[in-house]
Amino acid sequence: MLKKVLLILFLVFSIISFNSPVNAENSLKAAFIRGNDLWIKVGDKEKRITAGNYVRYPKWSYDGHWVAYLKGGESPYNGDLWLYNIKINKHFKVKSNITRDFQWSPRENKIGFLKGKDLFVLNTATSFLGSQVAANIENFSWQPDGKGLLTSSKESEKLNSDIILSKVLLGRQKPLVKHFFTVPVGENELYISTSQFKWSHDRKWISFLMVPTASLSADSNMLCILSSNGQAFKRVDEMLNYEEWFQWGPAKHTLGYISGIGREALKNKQLKTVCVPDFHRVVHTPKGYADRDFAWKNNDILYASRSKESELVDVNERPLPSIFEVSKKQRQVTFPSKKEGDFAPQFLDRSLIWVRTDREKANVFVSRNSGEELWIRDITLGTWYYEKWHWDEVLDLYEGMGIGNR
Numbered sequence: 488m489l490k491k492v493l494l495i496l497f498l499v500f501s502i503i504s505f506n507s508p509v510n511a512e513n514s515l516k517a518a519f520i521r522g523n524d525l526w527i528k529v530g531d532k533e534k535r536i537t538a539g540n541y542v543r544y545p546k547w548s549y550d551g552h553w554v555a556y557l558k559g560g561e562s563p564y565n566g567d568l569w570l571y572n573i574k575i576n577k578h579f580k581v582k583s584n585i586t587r588d589f590q591w592s593p594r595e596n597k598i599g600f601l602k603g604k605d606l607f608v609l610n611t612a613t614s615f616l617g618s619q620v621a622a623n624i625e626n627f628s629w630q631p632d633g634k635g636l637l638t639s640s641k642e643s644e645k646l647n648s649d650i651i652l653s654k655v656l657l658g659r660q661k662p663l664v665k666h667f668f669t670v671p672v673g674e675n676e677l678y679i680s681t682s683q684f685k686w687s688h689d690r691k692w693i694s695f696l697m698v699p700t701a702s703l704s705a706d707s708n709m710l711c712i713l714s715s716n717g718q719a720f721k722r723v724d725e726m727l728n729y730e731e732w733f734q735w736g737p738a739k740h741t742l743g744y745i746s747g748i749g750r751e752a753l754k755n756k757q758l759k760t761v762c763v764p765d766f767h768r769v770v771h772t773p774k775g776y777a778d779r780d781f782a783w784k785n786n787d788i789l790y791a792s793r794s795k796e797s798e799l800v801d802v803n804e805r806p807l808p809s810i811f812e813v814s815k816k817q818r819q820v821t822f823p824s825k826k827e828g829d830f831a832p833q834f835l836d837r838s839l840i841w842v843r844t845d846r847e848k849a850n851v852f853v854s855r856n857s858g859e860e861l862w863i864r865d866i867t868l869g870t871w872y873y874e875k876w877h878w879d880e881v882l883d884l885y886e887g888m889g890i891g892n893r
Contacts, residue, residue, distance in 0.1 A: 515836055515853065516885035518545035518554045520867040525556055527573070528863055536571055537578075547885045548591045548598075553611065554883075555589060555598055568600055570611065579615045582607070587880075588626065588683065594633030601627070606638065608657065620662040621655050625680035631690050634658055637667065639681040639695075646677045646700065652713075668717045670697065677703060682728065687735045687742075691715050692763050694733055694742050696726070704728050707748040712763055723761055724768075727752075729875065731780065731831075739786050740764070745778055752779050752875040753805060754796040758789065758813065771813050779808050779875070782832045789813040790820070790832040790839060802846070805874060810841055821852075821859065831878040835886060842878050844868065851882065 514530035525536040525545055537558070543566065545556045552573055557566035568585040571578050582602055589600035596611040599620075606624045609617035620636070621627075627638040635656040642648040650670040656663040672678045682696035697709040710723045710733060724746045726732060733744035740763045747755040758771045758778040771789070772778045780792035794808035807828025810821040821829045823843055829852075832841045839854040840862070851863035869877040 515838065515840070515862070516547070516551060517851065517863060518547060518556075518883045518885075519851070519863055520545065520881040521865055523867060525554070525571070527554065533863075541566075543880045544587045544589075545881075545883045546589065546591060547883055548596050548611075549593055550596065551885050551887075553591075553596055555591065557585065557587060570598070570615070572611075581609060581615055581617060590627070590629055590683070592629050592633040593631060597633070599627060599629060599636055606636070606655070608636075620657065621653075621664055625650075626683055627655075628684040630654070631686050637684050637693070639670075641679060642669075646679060647672050647674055650678060650681060650697070652681075668713060668720070670711070670720070672697075678709070682708075682730050685730075685733065685735060686715070687740055687763075688738050689740075692735075692740060692742075694735065696728060696730070696733070697722075698728055705750045710744055710746075712742065712761075712766075714764075719764065721766060723766065724759065727756075727875070731879065734781070734783060736760075736783050736786050741786070743781060743783060743789055745781060750873045750875075751799055752873055753777055753794070753799065758791050760789075771817075773817070780831050781813075782834050784812070784834045784839075787814055790834065792828075792830050792832055792841070794828070799873070807844075810839070821854070830876050831882070833884055835884055840884060842866070842876075842882065844876070849878075849881075 517528045519526050520542055523541045525542045527534050527536055540558050543557050545554050554571045556569055558569050559566050564587050567583045568581040569578055585600050591598050599608050604623050605619050606621040606627055607617040608620050621638055623640050625639045627636050629636055635654055638653050640651045642651050649672050652668040654665045654667050677699045678697045679700055680698045684693050684695045686693055693713045695711055697711055698704050707725045708728045710726050712723055713720045725748050726746045735742055741760050743760050746757050746759050749755050754777055756777040758781050759768055761768045775796055776793050777796045778791045778793050782790045791811050791813050792808040793811050794806040797806050809819055809823055810829045810832050812818050812820050823829050827843050827845045830842045841852055843850050843852050849866050849868050850861055852859050853862040867881045869880045
C-alpha cells in the first residue's frame, strides 16, 4: 500500500514539474515538431501535445504557460491558429486561415494575429475570439511595453506609395490609432510592406525591412533603422527577407545582420554589425565564406552558421555549415561530419543550442561547459529555399520573461 501511495505521489510530482515553468525555471524549454505533431521538452522531459496533426510555427507566450501554433494548413505558412495551455493541458481554436506572423505580447498573455489584412488581438484572460483593432495592415509588432502595437500600411493602392507606420494603443474601450512615421518610397520603387519590427535593448531604435513585391523580395529587401521618436531614419543595407537575419545586441546600440542580394544562401551573404547613431559598419565574414544564420552570445561575441561559398551545384555537393564564434578573433566551435550541417544557433541559459541536419533528419544539440550533447532527437525538417532552412517552422525555444522584442 505504501509503495502505491509513493508511486502516485511521484507521478503527480512529475506531472506538476513538467507542466510548471516556474518549477523548471533553470531548465531549457522547447516547443518543437516531430512527425508533424507538437511536442514540448522541459529539461530532459518530453511530452507529445497533438496526435495526427499537421502543426507548424510553435511560439511560446512570454511566461511559458501557453504555446500558439498553426494546424492543418495547406502550406506551412498559414492554417488554423490554436493555443495550448500547459497548466491545464487544453487546446483552444482561435481562427482559420491565419498567417505565420502571429505574435505574443512581451508582457501579457495576449496574442496579435492577421486575418487577411485585419489585425486582431486576443486576451487569453477574457476570450478566445479576438477583437479587431486595425484594418489594412501589412505587418505589425507589439511595442516593448505590451501596451500597443506598431503597424505598417500602404498609403494607397499604388505600388510606389509611401508606407505608413502607426501606433495602435490598447487598454481603452476602442483602440486608438496614431500616425507615427511615413517611410518614403521613391517613384521607381516597388516597396509594398515591411517586416515585423525589432527594438534595441533601451527601446530607442527600431529596425525593420522594407519589402518589395514578391519576385523582387526573393532577392533583395532594404534594412532600415528608425529612432523611436521618429526623428532619425536611415536605409542601412540590402538583405534577404528573413527576420531572424537581423537582431539587436543584448545591451548596446549594435544591430547584427546578414547582408547580400541574391536568393541563394550559399554565396554573397556576409555577417555585419552596424552601430547607431554613427552607422559605422563592420564585416565579420571572411572572404570565400557565407554566413547563413547567427545569434548574439553577448555584446562582443556572436555565433555564425558558416560554410564555404558555393554555386547551386548538385545538392549532395553543396557545403553545409558549422558554427563559428565571432569576435576580434574567430574560431570554429562545432564540428559536424561532412554530411551534416549546423544551423539556427541560439544562446540561452549559458548554453549554445543549434539544429544539426543531414538533409534527411534533424536533431537539436546543446553545448555547455562539458561539451556538446544531443538534446532533442528527430525533429521534423524545416522547409528550405535556395539553401535557406526555416527552422522556426519546427522549433521555438523559451527565452524567459522580460526578454522583450529584440
